[in-house]
Amino acid sequence: MIRDITLGQYYAADSVIHRLDPRTKLVGTLAYLIALFIFNNPYVFALAAFFLITLILLSHVPFRFILKGLKPILFLLLFTVIINMLFVKGTPLFSIWKITVTEEGVKQAVSMGGRLILLILGSNLMTLTTTPTRLTAGMEHLMRPLKLIGVPVHEIAMMMSIALRFIPILMEETDRIMKAQLARGADFESGNLFKKIRSFVPVLVPLFVSAFRRANDLAMAMEARCYHGGKGRTQYRPLRYTRRDAVAYLILILYLAAVFAAGKWLSELATPWFKEMIGYAGSVSVSMSEVY
Amino acid sequence: MKKKKEKKSEKTGGNNAVSKKETAGAGVFLDISGLRYEYIRRDEENNVEGITTAVDDVSLKVRPGQFIAILGHNGSGKSTLAKHINAILMPAEGTVTVDGMDTQDAERLLDIRRTAGMVFQNPDNQIIGQVVDEDVAFGPENMGVPTKEIEERVEESLKILGMWNYRDASPNRLSGGQKQRVSIAGVIAMHPKCIILDEPTAMLDPKGRYEVIRAARALNETEGITIILITHYMEEVIHADTVFVMDGGKLKMSGSPREVFSRVEELKEMRLAVPQATELAWELKKAGLDLPDGILDRKELVKALIKCGRSDGRI
Numbered sequence: 001m002i003r004d005i006t007l008g009q010y011y012a013a014d015s016v017i018h019r020l021d022p023r024t025k026l027v028g029t030l031a032y033l034i035a036l037f038i039f040n041n042p043y044v045f046a047l048a049a050f051f052l053i054t055l056i057l058l059s060h061v062p063f064r065f066i067l068k069g070l071k072p073i074l075f076l077l078l079f080t081v082i083i084n085m086l087f088v089k090g091t092p093l094f095s096i097w098k099i100t101v102t103e104e105g106v107k108q109a110v111s112m113g114g115r116l117i118l119l120i121l122g123s124n125l126m127t128l129t130t131t132p133t134r135l136t137a138g139m140e141h142l143m144r145p146l147k148l149i150g151v152p153v154h155e156i157a158m159m160m161s162i163a164l165r166f167i168p169i170l171m172e173e174t175d176r177i178m179k180a181q182l183a184r185g186a187d188f189e190s191g192n193l194f195k196k197i198r199s200f201v202p203v204l205v206p207l208f209v210s211a212f213r214r215a216n217d218l219a220m221a222m223e224a225r226c227y228h229g230g231k232g233r234t235q236y237r238p239l240r241y242t243r244r245d246a247v248a249y250l251i252l253i254l255y256l257a258a259v260f261a262a263g264k265w266l267s268e269l270a271t272p273w274f275k276e277m278i279g280y281a282g283s284v285s286v287s288m289s290e291v292y
Numbered sequence: 293m294k295k296k297k298e299k300k301s302e303k304t305g306g307n308n309a310v311s312k313k314e315t316a317g318a319g320v321f322l323d324i325s326g327l328r329y330e331y332i333r334r335d336e337e338n339n340v341e342g343i344t345t346a347v348d349d350v351s352l353k354v355r356p357g358q359f360i361a362i363l364g365h366n367g368s369g370k371s372t373l374a375k376h377i378n379a380i381l382m383p384a385e386g387t388v389t390v391d392g393m394d395t396q397d398a399e400r401l402l403d404i405r406r407t408a409g410m411v412f413q414n415p416d417n418q419i420i421g422q423v424v425d426e427d428v429a430f431g432p433e434n435m436g437v438p439t440k441e442i443e444e445r446v447e448e449s450l451k452i453l454g455m456w457n458y459r460d461a462s463p464n465r466l467s468g469g470q471k472q473r474v475s476i477a478g479v480i481a482m483h484p485k486c487i488i489l490d491e492p493t494a495m496l497d498p499k500g501r502y503e504v505i506r507a508a509r510a511l512n513e514t515e516g517i518t519i520i521l522i523t524h525y526m527e528e529v530i531h532a533d534t535v536f537v538m539d540g541g542k543l544k545m546s547g548s549p550r551e552v553f554s555r556v557e558e559l560k561e562m563r564l565a566v567p568q569a570t571e572l573a574w575e576l577k578k579a580g581l582d583l584p585d586g587i588l589d590r591k592e593l594v595k596a597l598i599k600c601g602r603s604d605g606r607i
Contacts, residue, residue, distance in 0.1 A: 133422050165422045168464050214417045221418035224378050224410040225478065226402050226434040236429030236442045 011128040016244065017059035018129045022138030024245045028252050029126045035256055036115055036122075039263030045114050047262055051255055052122055061128050069124035070117065077116055084109035134239075136161045141239055154230030166214070173210055177203050321486060321518055322354040322377060322408075326386030329372055346372040348541040349386075354520065354534075356485065359512045361529035361549075362522045364538035365563045370522045373538065374490045377520065378410040391485060406435060409479030413491040415471035416463075424466075424474050425450065425459040431482040442481075449480035452515070453507055469500025473507055480511070486518035487511065493525060501525070526553075526567045530588045537562065554586035569593045 017025075036048055056066055070077070090104030127135070140157035147153050178188065181202050188199050329347040332340055347369045354360050364370040375381040376388045379395040388395045391407050409431075412418045421427030425446050432442045450456040453473045463471055472492050479487055489508060493501040505521075505528050512519045521528065529535050535552045537545035539562040545552050553559070556566050556574045566574070573587040573596065582600050587593050 133426065161422065162420065165420065165463075169416055214414075217412065217414055217417035218420070220375075220380055221410075221412055222420060222430075224380060224405060224412075225420075225431040225482065226405050227430075228402065228434065232436045234433055234436050234439060234442065236426060236433055236439065236446065238439055 010131050011061045011065055013060040013129075015058060015060040015129070017055060017125070019244060020129075020248055021239055021241055021245045022130050022134040023141055023239060024241070024248050025126050025130055026135075026138050026142060028248065029123055031252060031256060032122050033119055035259045036118055039259065040111055041263050042111075043262040044259055045111070045118070047255075047259055048118050049114075052118060052125070055125060056121075059125060059129050061125070065128060066121055066124050069120055073116065073120055077113055080116060081109045081113045084112050132164045133161060136164070137237075137239055154233075158230075162218070169214075170207070170211060174203065174207055177206050319356060320353050320389075321356040321358075321391055322352075322520075323389040324353075324373075324376070324386070325351045325389075327351070327373070327376060327383050327388060328385035329369075329376065329381060330384050345541050347376070350538075350541075350543045351386075352536060352543060352546065354518060356518055357512070357516050358518055358533045359509070359531065360518070360520045361532035361535045362520065362538060363524065363526070363529060363535060363552075363564060364522075365524060368538040368562075369541040370538045371490050372541075374410070374488050374520065374522050377408050377486075377488050379404045380410075402435070406431075406482045407484055408486045408488060409482055409484035410488045410490060411472065411475050411479055411492050413494050415468055415475060415495065418475050419463045419471060419478075422462060423459075424455065424461050424463060427463060427474060428478045428481050431478055435482060445481040445483070449477040452480060452511070453477040467500060468496040469503035472496065472500065472504045476504070476507055476511075480515075480517075484517065486520065488520045488522070490522050491524070492521075493523065493528065501528070524564070526565060526570075530567065537564070549588060550586035553588060 032048070032051075035044075056063065085101055085105045085108075086099055088102055088105035088108045090102040092100045093103050093106065094101055130138070136157050139160075140153055143151065143153045143156070178186075182188070186199065186202060188196065188203075191199070327347055327350045328345065331344045331346055333342045333344070335341050350369075350373060362370045362373065372381065376383060376395065377390060379388075379390075379401055382396055390404050393400045393404050393407070395404055419427050420430050428446045428449055429442050432445050437445065446459075447456065450459055453476055455470065455473050455477055458466065458470065458474075463474060466474065475492075476487065476489075487508070489504075492504050492508075496504065508519050508521060509531060511517045521532065523529065530549050532549055534546060535549050536543055537552060537559070544562065545555065545558070553566055553570045556570065559566055565571070567588060569590045569592065570587055573583050573593050576597075577583045577585075581597075582603070583596050587596055
């Protein structure tokens with residue numbers, strides 16, 4: 001059961017988006033996210049939403065899979081919207097008791113909420129259409145320039161892919177140890193939070209011991225198979241840009257140009273991104289608007 | 293002695309592809325002489341607390357293409373010995389020479405490891421890739437084999453081990469026996485001359501055990517790869533060319549399976565069980581039946597019993 005958990009929530013399908021080079025997708029997602037935060041403008045959001053929906057349709061991933069990604073941030077989303085609505089000052093719209101909802105507040109709330117949703121859905125689309133292996137490979141490639149300043153890029157990527165391989169195994173192991181301790185009369189359920197955390201010690205100790213043993217075994221197995229770091233290493237499935245990726249980059253550039261155009265000429269308020277980032281904290285934006 | 297070594301390195305130094313056939317059946321592939329290895333326990337201040345001699349003055353020779361089994365109880369030093377062949381451990385005393393290369397020669401470390409591949413006990417802890425074919429490609433990738441050739445090697449080795457249909461599967465979904473076959477495929481993809489299997493079946497069920505041993509025998513017979521199988525399951529060593537028995541870090545016996553298994557009492561002293569048929573034959577003989585020594589399997593036992601019965605006039 002537990003071994004069926006796939007990390008990175010990959011949705012297997014055969015589509016243009018799936019076949020894109022992971023580097024294209026990583027760069028694309030990053031550019032998409034940055035573009036979202038540069039402009040605070042309904043036209044830009046509409047454009048971003050349209051762009052995203054087109055991509056989702058192209059990817060053959062069912063909408064409900066993509067929407068699932070919103071679940072974990074539902075609380076954050078509601079929190080952001082409510083805080084923005086209640087505490088941003090400006091022209092009052094209506095007020096109940098001591099709470100005043102302002103026009104600016106509603107605008108801010110909608111834009112923050114919409115931005116968050118688009119952000120999560122956008123990055124979700126990337127992880128749904130790219131296997132963790134290809135994602136790590138893409139990251140390794142993109143981070144390659146960092147090697148010049150001494151970042152161990154290959155080692156980081158290797159660690160990531162080994163972690164991805166061992167997480168299901170360690171989860172299975174946790175499950176097994178918990179059952180073994182339950183059979184010995186361990187109690188993981190009752191008591192307050194501290195007691196519950198304490199009751200996990202008999203699970204964590206054997207888990208760590210076993211993890212270290214596994215690490216030792218794995219290191220030996222890797223050495224036995226001639227592993228000696230990234231030097232002189234070839235690749236079984238090297239990443240290759242194809243014409244598809246060139247087209248994707250072109251579309252991305254066109255999209256970004258459209259976003260910039262919409263943000264510059266159609267907006268009544270093109271705000272610098274750092275103010276937006278601070279505004280995201282909600283409460284801070286209160287003092288900011290006071291200043292203005 | 294010195295001369296002999298020079299000669300060997302000449303022979304193997306130049307052309308690896310040709311030497312496989314040339315040396316098959318003749319010469320020495322693996323030469324262990326006077327090997328000694330100690331595990332040193334230290335306390336927190338790095339003082340020596342105690343020394344355990346895991347391998348003590350072991351010498352043995354293996355010819356290319358042989359199927360070798362090393363038997364021994366837990367703690368007999370058999371795994372430690374195996375790790376020397378792959379240059380994971382370095383001898384404290386003595387030398388280990390693999391295909392003419394001294395394992396202490398740091399420059400030839402990768403050559404040694406690709407010549408003598410190793411499969412370990414726990415299938416989960418030696419699969420590196422998240423997908424079967426990626427794992428098989430790991431060795432060739434490290435060796436710097438060109439992409440095109442890696443693809444060929446992955447296909448070839450997965451087909452040899454009968455795992456080609458699982459190439460896109462996650463290793464987590466395979467059975468233990470299948471995982472071990474993937475591990476063996478990963479070693480085969482490095483085109484080794486020898487595979488050391490360090491208790492590959494210890495964590496498997498009987499079915500998985502059978503799969504792995506059958507695969508090892510097939511590699512030995514069809515590909516001519518030297519197999520060194522380390523195990524404590526007696527049934528697995530019946531087909532070996534030579535069996536070495538270790539106990540307490542020392543090499544206690546060597547010979548054909550028949551020779552070794554005819555010394556039941558000595559094996560029992562080393563807390564080693566003999567195959568069931570051998571044991572039964574031995575007990576029957578003790579009880580007075582006229583049976584030959586070193587019966588290995590059920591068929592032989594039945595034959596011997598019929599013969600024995602006929603000579604008694606009971607059948």
